[in-house]
Amino acid sequence: MSRAASLREKHDGALDDRGSVRLWLRLLTCTTVIEKRLKRRFADQYGVTLPRFDVMAALDRHPEGMTMGQLSQALLVSNGNVTGVVQVLVRDRYVSLAPSPTDGRSSVARLTQLGRECFAGLAEAHHEWIEAMLAGLDREERGQLHQLLGVLKDSLAAEGGEE
Amino acid sequence: MSRAASLREKHDGALDDRGSVRLWLRLLTCTTVIEKRLKRRFADQYGVTLPRFDVMAALDRHPEGMTMGQLSQALLVSNGNVTGVVQVLVRDRYVSLAPSPTDGRSSVARLTQLGRECFAGLAEAHHEWIEAMLAGLDREERGQLHQLLGVLKDSLAAEGGEE
DNA sequence: GTATGAAATTTCAAGCTTGAAATATCATAT
DNA sequence: ATATGATATTTCAAGCTTGAAATTTCATAC
DSSP, rough: OOOOOOOTTTTTTTTTOOHHHHHHHHHHHHHHHHHHHHHHHHHHHHOOOOOOOHHHHHHHHTEEEEHHHHHHHHHHHHHHHHHHHHHHHTTTTTTEEESSSSSSTTTEEOOHHHHHHHHHHHHHHHHHHHHHHHHSSHHHHHHHHHHHHHHHHHHHHHHOOOO | OOOOOOOOTTTTTTOOHHHHHHHHHHHHHHHHHHHHHHHHHHHHHHHOOOOHHHHHHHHHHHHHHHHHHHHOOOOOOOHHHHHHHHHHHHTTTTEEEEEEESOTTEEEEOOHHHHHHHHHHHHHHHHHHHHHHHSSHHHHHHHHHHHHHHHHHHHHHHHOOOO
């Protein structure tokens, strides 16, 4: 069976024939669909939110610990945001928070042993889900897509965020 | 000047050498960066949020009006979400809400004259911003990217959202 | 030593988002 | 006519996100 109805696209059928906007909407739709599936599956199967997974993933790659500011930069979210997410991870014993020995203003977050163990399972599921969602692209297509997104990334860096 | 520092990527430097996850993170980063810039510029220059723009864009392409359910489907967001966004647009006189003549359960949202006028300006700015952000891709690259995202979209449709 | 500005963090209000529960209406079989 | 299930919508609580204000600590010039 598996009719695999084609996905609706945000603002589908736009009269707006301008190619760049269409490209952007397609990019947005793909990302949104993947993100929502990940979110739902993490919630249903592990009782974890995406932001919490993101923090754990960042900490898992930095066993020496990360300050709140480093987390904020790594995850592209605000400082205040990190505060809240880390607080619940600390409450749930997945993350520990210790004052920085070198800078009294900073505290350093680390995964606890429990956090590391839990994260291993999450990362495994995450990888499988992504792999399955990208199954329709062969090796070459993945490489091309990765390369073109690199060009886009550079274009975005060049355009600048009016900073 | 314009140093155009290259953009950081979410979870940058992942040991995680699995290509599909890296591809996903790059896709996510590009989308996130574009979305945040649009959000900030709409807020700063027009005092409008992205969800409100999305609703207005959908209504602009459907002068006959749309029900809440149609808006929800078109924008890939929940019903309850649409309710709130439309309510403030009605409060601000950009959108009118009338009971459906054929179905007592539904009401039909339409852009008001004021809404149409405001949206024209928003759409113009939106298009320019997108165009500028994609300026680093030539015509062929845009076509390839659009095509590959189409393959991804089909892959996502095939994988199914456990529906 | 002290004042001053920079930097790291937290707090807080406002807005978006979802999913579940509640309401209201429709469609249909009897 | 009526009961029943399906549909459209709203309400609501919980969580994420941001930007601005407040707080604490640092670094440096004097």
